[in-house]
Amino acid sequence: MSHLHPAQRESLRAMTPARRLELGMQMIASARALQAAAIRAQHSDWTPEQVSAEVRRRWLYARS
Amino acid sequence: MPDLSPVLLFARPLNRLGAAYMIVGSVASIAYGEIRTTNDVDLVLEFQPRDAVRIATEYPAAEFYCPPEEVLRIESARAHRGHFNVIHHATGFKADFYLKNADALSDWAMRNRRRIVFEGEELSFAPPEYVILGKLQFFREGGSEKHLRDIASMLEITEVDREFVSDHAARLGVVEEWRRCG
Numbered sequence: 151m152s153h154l155h156p157a158q159r160e161s162l163r164a165m166t167p168a169r170r171l172e173l174g175m176q177m178i179a180s181a182r183a184l185q186a187a188a189i190r191a192q193h194s195d196w197t198p199e200q201v202s203a204e205v206r207r208r209w210l211y212a213r214s
Numbered sequence: 215m216p217d218l219s220p221v222l223l224f225a226r227p228l229n230r231l232g233a234a235y236m237i238v239g240s241v242a243s244i245a246y247g248e249i250r251t252t253n254d255v256d257l258v259l260e261f262q263p264r265d266a267v268r269i270a271t272e273y274p275a276a277e278f279y280c281p282p283e284e285v286l287r288i289e290s291a292r293a294h295r296g297h298f299n300v301i302h303h304a305t306g307f308k309a310d311f312y313l314k315n316a317d318a319l320s321d322w323a324m325r326n327r328r329r330i331v332f333e334g335e336e337l338s339f340a341p342p343e344y345v346i347l348g349k350l351q352f353f354r355e356g357g358s359e360k361h362l363r364d365i366a367s368m369l370e371i372t373e374v375d376r377e378f379v380s381d382h383a384a385r386l387g388v389v390e391e392w393r394r395c396g
Contacts, residue, residue: 153363154248154370162371167245167339168330170371174244175219175332178251182305202304210306212253 182209223302224255224309225337227272234260236327236340238348239310240364245330246342247367254308256348258340260324261296261313263287273300289313319344319382342368343378346395350388365395 154162162170182205189201196204221241228235237245239256261269266286273280279301281289289296296313314320323344330337340348346365353361368374383392 152366152370154367159370162248162367167328167372168332170247170249171221171241171245171330171332171337174241174249174251175221177249178220178253181251206304206306208306209253210301210308 218302218305219333220253220255220302220305220307220309221337222333222335223305223307224257224300226335228257228259229335229337231265231268231272233265234314234324234338236323236338236344238312238340238345240360242339242342242345243349243364243368245339246345246372247364247370253306254310256310256312258312258314258320258323261286261290261311263290266290277304278302319347342372342374343382346374346379347382347386347388350383350391350395351386353391354388362391362394369395 152159165173185208186201186205189204190196193200193204221237225235225237236258237255238258239254240250240252241255244250244252263286266283269286270280270283279299280286281298286298289298290313292313294315298311300309300311301307314324323340326341327338328341330339339345346368349361349365352358369376379392380389383389
């Protein structure tokens, strides 16, 4: 039940577990930054604190 | 916005305590398989009632939601499947702490933890076989396909002792789920 592209599989295999973990954590940080940007675009009048609170709320109740 | 790595947020205090723990679940599947996002960190922890105060101190109320010490003591007294959550207020990241069961498989996993250094911190991960067996049980209980996808990627990326997994899958009653992973 492979869902990885062969090239993707080779790239991932070439990495150490620490590197995959690093990229995973970066992906989470990027996802949160992107979400904050989307919220800012949707609510241009919101303060940075309101944007942060909304990101926090979405992650707390997200299904992973 | 504080955007600390969720794995460090929850594992660093355990390192400070010198606690015996192992990271399992989605974060372990990232280390062993496909890179993806997740909003929680699952850890298996060796925990005694006397550790309740130390845990509560390491996850202070100003920064974290942590259950009251009394709840931690009650959970630690369970023979099987003790569990509690810790939530980081500023980010909404959540950790699920599963208290280590007194069984041979969990003992084996704890003895065979893998050390991964991440941002200068040495983190303890369960062996991939244990992570897979855990995900098979979660799939049986909740039916979420994400577990099968995680398992598939771990099998593709990391060397896994499939015979070991098969043996324990039979004992744990997840043979059908394991077959689906091919």
